[in-house]
Amino acid sequence: MNKFAFIGAGSFIFTRNLVRDLLTFPAFQDCELALMDINPERLDKITQVVKKIVKAMNVPAKIVPTLSRAEALEGADGVVCTVFNGDIDIWRYDIEVPKEFGVDINVGDTRSISGIFRAIRNIPLMLDICRDIEKYCPKAVFLNYTNPMAMLCKAMQTYSKVEVTGLCHSVQGTAAMLAEWIGAPEEEITYLCAGVNHQAFYLKFQWNGEDAYPRLRKVLENSEYYQKEIVRNEMFTHLDYYVTESSGHNSEYNQWFRKRPDLIEKYCTHGTNWNPGEYAFSLNFRLEREKTWRDDFNKWIREEEVDTKRSNEYAANIFNARIGDGVPFLFNGNVLNHGAISNLPYEACVEVPVVASRQGIQTTTVGALPAHLAILVNTTASLENLVVEAAMEGDRRKVFQAVCMDPLTSAVCSLQEIKEMTDRLFEINRDYLPDFKW
Template structure:
């Protein structure tokens, strides 16, 4: 029997997915599932949903729920984090204030002004969690889902002794997309991927030993397929490899696509075959002009909207990695998956030694074993470094509460630098610091 602590379990839909994944493995069905969140109402709802899933399948799992983080972590064998610090207000500020300066982020949770400020308010809490783990469950691996992924993992690796593995579903999601573009069953797609989180590269794509890049390049000439992934196809056309993050998300990590409204309009128009074309301009997971997203976020999982009788009690496994990692470590079943781990100067040899890289890892009973990739093609490493530069300074800002590092991180951001003068970026940072002073008291 293992104890798995879910920190930030009030992330209702995501927690249910991860719990279902754990319980889908017969050898993990007697696990203790310790659910923790600071929001008692959300915690009560996810506890009810989890118990419904367990009871509906007559499983021996034990379900615990607590608002006390230390209680959840005590004796845990695995810790899964999916926290969000600050609610809707700072997210709104981190999108809307940069917009006034022409920085049109689509999500703002990974890079850019939004990602830098999210890191600065999230990393202190994540460090508190890791330090509690050092005391209460020092041997437990931390399976980390919180964005900005690379910055959070970088800070934890720098400051704590906990083994941290950053988990993201973008590679699996992209593999599904590629398989559909080249008309190959997903299960038969062969791929080798490396880079950084949200900017990792499909270095090789194959099927039964045959290189599929010519097929993907041919698929790009189909207007309907091209329209489904405009930015990724254009990036592949110019730099030679397909990338792991969705087109609207990728567009904010590079200086080429969101620097003026005319270019955004061109890309939106090019996505005319996509029924979700408006998502390119402003992602519905981040910001909507009328504010519906924030209203929905504030009201999501409201008590009078939750019906335990409607909980899906199936044990169908998702594509997420966390439960597979637990299962491999517990049973020895070998799996390969891409995880975010320290580069240590040996995994991707033309990226900085201390960067967090997303590389193939073998997982079995002996642990997690990252694979050495060697040099990336130079143009791909160069694009990665533009993002790593921002990450490095943002981590310094968060750890040292260093305002100069904070400002320099935003000034090095590719999108902000494409549309703002240095003085304008200082003004934007001033506005963000003022608006988010409650969440960044050390900078007030």
């Protein structure tokens, strides 16, 4: 019987979907599901959700809710993590303070100054979890869903011995979206996608072995489709390769779309494929969700029918390849580069095709990114390396210098303004950053 530990199990969507996916595999139908969260109320709700899933799927899985991370991890074969350090009470300042300086952040969980501060708050937490895994379940496969993905995975893969990779649904999700746009069955689409998390590009996108990019260009001549993802479609129009993560995210990863109010209005407010509009996952949305999450849980528990069909998330397939029936599984994972992409930093965390099997998680070799994409992605990868270095050294100066190199921040602010903004956020985050030099 396998044991799976869900650290941060109170994450409604992820835990619900990943439990269901696991139970679709015969090897895991009698598994133990250790649900761990520090919020007793969320833990109780997600336990009710998982009980409903287990009952609907008619499997003998065992459910063990706990507030103890050690108890959840003891003897685990697989670990899934969705936790983060600093809830809305601190995260909101990652958005609000930069906006005072003209840096208009949208999501703020991956890049720009917001993603940098989220990283330095969460790197110590993730390394603590890794140390617990080394102690309680050293052979476990650890799959991380917490953002900022690349910086957290870079820290864990460099400073722990845990078998860990990071997962994001943007690669397969975008491929499915583009397949729908061009009228292709998803199963007939193949692709080569590489870069860094949320900034990977489809270097090849094919339908039955033929280049599908000409079809996509034709589709985007229709304004209805162009408006669905304005930022990403604009990037594709000019850069010739489609990027993985949504327009709402990508608008804050570069210097082109959010440096002036008129650009935000033109590119970012109406067409991010989110509903309603750009701010669907922004601060206001999350503040509202704090008021409604109980209702969301209760409604699902009372009324919703359990969908027993496996989703397109990677996690369960990876666990099955590693510790289930052993069928190898190809996916895009977050791993240390080590030459997989020849023109990105060797020690950066990249998102490339990897294969999970009984032998472990093995990275494939992509080669070089197109030169213009390499310039863009190198900035991101090098900046993320510097942030991890700063977090491990507790060096405020290096954090500031990393923010200076952020494309959006540097497009809006002077160096002195960046210094003042960074200092403000350090003071606000003081209690979350005890390892930094003050």
